Amino acid sequence: MQIAVLGAGSTALANAWFLARAGHAVRLWSALEAVRRALASIGRRTAHGIVNDTANVTIAPSPKACLDGALLVIIAAPTFAHQPLLAGAAPHLTAQQVVMVHPVTGLSSPLLCRMLKDRAVKPTIVDVPTSLFTARKTDAAAVDILGLKTIVDVATIPGDRRAHALRRREDIFGKRFRGETSRLGVSLPGGPQEFEHRCITEDVPYGLIFFRPLGQLTGVKMPIGEAPIRLASGRYARDFTDEGHTVARLGLAASSGRDIPAISSNGF
Secondary structure, X not given: OEEEEEOOOHHHHHHHHHHHHOXXXXXXXXXXXXXXXXXXXXXXXXXXXXXXXXXXXXXXXXXXXHHOOOOEEEEEOOHHHHHHHHHHHHHHOOOOOEEEEEOOOOOHHHHHHHHHHHHOOOOEEEEOOOOOEEEEEEEOOEEEEEEEOOXXXXXXXXXXXXXXXXXXXXXXXXXOEEEOOOHHXXXXXOOOOOOOOHHHHXXXXXXXXXXXXXXXXXXXXXXXXXXXHHHHHHHHXXXXXXXXXXOOOOXXXXXXXXXXXXXXXXXX
């Protein structure tokens, strides 16, 4: 299969190497000319870590050359770098292509839809919250692949193409994906997606409630830490201050800021 990868960081290189090694024809384009030149001069891509091998990846001179004929398009870069990659791809995408965007923390997929609106082109856009690969870039064309995730949630635009997108990805990567109906749920992978979540009901009383008086004991004001305590207490109609690990409950109320590190290490 012809596959296009836009980006040249660790995630992009890991995807390109994995797919090329699996026998796909992979073309890669970076929005940075200096990076394209460096990649083109090196030739084969190298991976270390869970495997040690090389693979052939073609470095495309332009977005059009990269995307032409590709059935799968992978946009892989930190969210702050999505804009030039999306802008480069948008004039050349077709309705037949599946476009995978990750990470989608910044809701880049709606931005791509907006760029495509005037052309009236609607490819299947797949939102992926994170890469399948745990990887780090070691030089221009080498990447350490440290791990491969088993299950990643995905959502699509339009939503009714989810089954098609899953089949296309499973044909390439294997059964490593789970369809998600909520795009916002996929776009907010690191935090709570509902009010009744332990990241609030546990982290506030046993995290923030503990750190606030520690700041007071050491003379450090914590207005930003105070705000989520007030918001959470109001939302749940609970006084989280009375529930958690307060310094009084831990027996630290009479301690000085200098005493606490020693107590935390050696006990009372």
